[in-house]
Amino acid sequence: MRAFFDLWDQVPVALQDVLLMCVLLAPAVVAGIVVMRGYRPLQLVGAMLWRYRWTNALFVALIAVSVGIGVGLIAQERGLRKGTARAAEKFDLVVSAPGSEVQMLLAAVYLQPVDVPLIDGPTWEKIATHENVALAAPIAYGDSFGASPIIGTTAPFVTHLAGELAGGRMFASLNEAVAGARAPLGVGDTFTPAHGIGDSAESDAHAGHSLTVVGRMPATGSPWDKAILVPVESVWSVHGLASGHAPGDDRIGPPFDPAFFPGTPAVLVRADQLWANYALRSEFTSERTMAFFPGAVLASLHAMLGDVRQVMSVMAVLTQVLVAAGVLAGLVVLTRLYARRLALLRALGAPDRFVFAVVWCYAAALISAGAVLGVAVGLLAVEAISRVVTARTDILVEASLAWPEFHLVAGFVSLTVLLALLPAFNAVSRNIITDLRG
Amino acid sequence: MSIPHLRVRDLTVTGDGGRLLLSVNALDIAPGSRIGIRGPSGAGKSTLLHAIAGLVRAASGAVRWGEADLAAMNDAERARFRREHVGLIFQDFLLFEELSAAGNAALAAAFSASSRRGAIRAGADAMLGHLGLSDHSKRSVSTFSGGERQRVAVSRALAGDPAIILADEPTASLDRAAADRLIDDLAKLASDRGKTLVAVSHDAALHARMDRVLDVVDGVLVAGA
Numbered sequence: 001m002r003a004f005f006d007l008w009d010q011v012p013v014a015l016q017d018v019l020l021m022c023v024l025l026a027p028a029v030v031a032g033i034v035v036m037r038g039y040r041p042l043q044l045v046g047a048m049l050w051r052y053r054w055t056n057a058l059f060v061a062l063i064a065v066s067v068g069i070g071v072g073l074i075a076q077e078r079g080l081r082k083g084t085a086r087a088a089e090k091f092d093l094v095v096s097a098p099g100s101e102v103q104m105l106l107a108a109v110y111l112q113p114v115d116v117p118l119i120d121g122p123t124w125e126k127i128a129t130h131e132n133v134a135l136a137a138p139i140a141y142g143d144s145f146g147a148s149p150i151i152g153t154t155a156p157f158v159t160h161l162a163g164e165l166a167g168g169r170m171f172a173s174l175n176e177a178v179a180g181a182r183a184p185l186g187v188g189d190t191f192t193p194a195h196g197i198g199d200s201a202e203s204d205a206h207a208g209h210s211l212t213v214v215g216r217m218p219a220t221g222s223p224w225d226k227a228i229l230v231p232v233e234s235v236w237s238v239h240g241l242a243s244g245h246a247p248g249d250d251r252i253g254p255p256f257d258p259a260f261f262p263g264t265p266a267v268l269v270r271a272d273q274l275w276a277n278y279a280l281r282s283e284f285t286s287e288r289t290m291a292f293f294p295g296a297v298l299a300s301l302h303a304m305l306g307d308v309r310q311v312m313s314v315m316a317v318l319t320q321v322l323v324a325a326g327v328l329a330g331l332v333v334l335t336r337l338y339a340r341r342l343a344l345l346r347a348l349g350a351p352d353r354f355v356f357a358v359v360w361c362y363a364a365a366l367i368s369a370g371a372v373l374g375v376a377v378g379l380l381a382v383e384a385i386s387r388v389v390t391a392r393t394d395i396l397v398e399a400s401l402a403w404p405e406f407h408l409v410a411g412f413v414s415l416t417v418l419l420a421l422l423p424a425f426n427a428v429s430r431n432i433i434t435d436l437r438g
Numbered sequence: 439m440s441i442p443h444l445r446v447r448d449l450t451v452t453g454d455g456g457r458l459l460l461s462v463n464a465l466d467i468a469p470g471s472r473i474g475i476r477g478p479s480g481a482g483k484s485t486l487l488h489a490i491a492g493l494v495r496a497a498s499g500a501v502r503w504g505e506a507d508l509a510a511m512n513d514a515e516r517a518r519f520r521r522e523h524v525g526l527i528f529q530d531f532l533l534f535e536e537l538s539a540a541g542n543a544a545l546a547a548a549f550s551a552s553s554r555r556g557a558i559r560a561g562a563d564a565m566l567g568h569l570g571l572s573d574h575s576k577r578s579v580s581t582f583s584g585g586e587r588q589r590v591a592v593s594r595a596l597a598g599d600p601a602i603i604l605a606d607e608p609t610a611s612l613d614r615a616a617a618d619r620l621i622d623d624l625a626k627l628a629s630d631r632g633k634t635l636v637a638v639s640h641d642a643a644l645h646a647r648m649d650r651v652l653d654v655v656d657g658v659l660v661a662g663a
Contacts, residue, residue: 047535347526348526348546349517350521
C-alpha cells in the first residue's frame, strides 16, 4: 500500500487529476458496459426521452440545479480562499501592539478597523532603522470618506502595494491623496475626511481640512481598492497631533523623528531577505510589540476552516445524491408511464436484461445530461456568486471550476447511475399481462 | 424452424388468490392451421392466447409446441421461445409512437442476437413492402391511420419469420374496411407462408377466414377443439 502511495506521489499532479477522474467515472462506465452488453437499446431510449420530453427536461433541470449549486459553492469557497490570500500577499510582516493577530490582520490587511494601542516613536525607530528592514510603513487608519477608509501611510508603501500609479502622481504634501481603483474619487477631486468609519463616522469632525486626489492606484483586488491613501502626517495633522518631524521640518514621509512620532496602530515591514522576516518576527515579538505574518495567520484560519470545507464537500455530495434519489424515486413513477411499452417488449420476447438496460440507460441519460448541464449552471453560479462576494467584501474573488468540482460531478454521476439500477429492477419485476392491459 | 404442433393437456391458469381463470382439457392445433377463438367478454379467450404464448404461467397441465413445454419453462425460457418462434399482434397496436414504421417493425433487432439482426431488419422491410407501406417506412407512426398502424404491427410480428402468429382482437380498433383488409392480409400471409395463426376475435368476418373456430365460455374451452 505504501509503495502505491509512493508511486502515486511521483505521478504529475495533472495526471493524478485525470486518473482520479477516470477512477470516479469507472463504476458508471463499467455498469453501462455490463448492462448494455449485446443489446442496442439506444433507439428506444431516445424514443422514451422524446415522448415525455418536458417531464424529462424537468428532471434534468432539477439535477442540473442541484449539481450546479454544489460545484458552485465549492469553487466559490476555493476562490474566496485564493482571493483573501492574494489580498494579503503584499503584507510580509505586520508589527503592532500586542493583541489579537486575527483582529490586527483584519484591520491592517482587510481594512476592518479596530481600536488598538499605538506603536510609539522609539519602537517605530527600532523597526525602521533595523539593518534587515527594507521597507517600514505606518498604516494609520481611523478616518473615512463615504465608504472609503482613509489610510495614512508613506509613498514607498503605495508603490509597494500597487506598483506604478494608474493615473496622476504620488501625494507630495499634507493635503494630497492617492485614491484606490474603486474609490469614488477621481484625480482633481477634493474631499474632507470624516472621523471614524461607517455609520458612526463624524463627518464634520475634521471640517476645514480638505484634501485633493492627485493620483489613482491600479486595481489590486483587495479592500485597498476602495481606500484613499494619504501621507501619514496628514492623518496626524487632522487629529491635532505632532507631524512626525521636528517643528519647522515640513517634509512628508520617512525618516520620522521618534520624539515627534504620534504613533501608528500598525507597521508593515518588509525585510531585505526572506530569511530575515523570521528573524524580525522573532525580534519584534516582545512585551511591547506583536509581529506576525498575515499569510501565516490566514493559512491557520484556512486550515481551521479546512475541516468545514471537507464537511461542506460531503454535504454538497449528499445533497446532490438526495436530490438524485428524489429524482430516481420520480423515475420509478415515470417508468410507469412506459409500463405498457416495456411490457410489450417483454411480450415480444425481449430478455429482462434488455428491458433493464432500456430503463437504466434512460435514467443514466437523464442523470448524465443533468450533470453536464449542472457544470454549466455551476459556471454561471460561480460567476454570479463571485460578483456578489467581491462587491460585499472588496476582495476580488475569481472563482472558476477546476478538477475538484469535476471529480465531485464524476462521483455524483457514478453513484447515482448505480442507484438507477433500482428503478430498472423495479421495471422488470412488474406483471406483463397487467401492464399490457394498461 | 419447422412449424410445431400445439398440444395442450389439462391446462389450468389461475389468477389472484388461486381463482380459476381458464381450464382446457385438451387442445390440438395442427401446424399451418388458422384458428379463431371466440366467446363473451371476460370468458378467458385472451387468457388462453396468453397461455399458449407463454405470457402467463400455467398452474397445471402442459402447453407443448412440438417438444417445448411452455408450462415447464421459466420466464426467461418462455421469453426466448416467443423471441424465436412467436409473432404477437395486439388490439391497439402497441407501437412506439416516436419511432418510424421501419423502427417499429424491426424492434426485435434491438434485443435479438447480433447474427439475427440483419435478417430481422430485412424481414421488417419486406413485410412493410408486402403490406403496402414501403413508401412510408421512414415516417413516424404517430402520423399513421389505425389500419396502417396495425399493418406496421403485423410487420413487426412477422419480421423475424416466426412459425406461430398469435393475434389478440387484431381488428377491434379498426373500421370495417381496414379490418377486412387486415383479415385478408393475415389469412393470406398465414396460408402462403404456412404459419400457424391463432386469433382471438369477436369479428365474424375474421372467423369466416379461419380453418376452425374455438369457443371459450366461463373460462372453459367448450367447443371446436
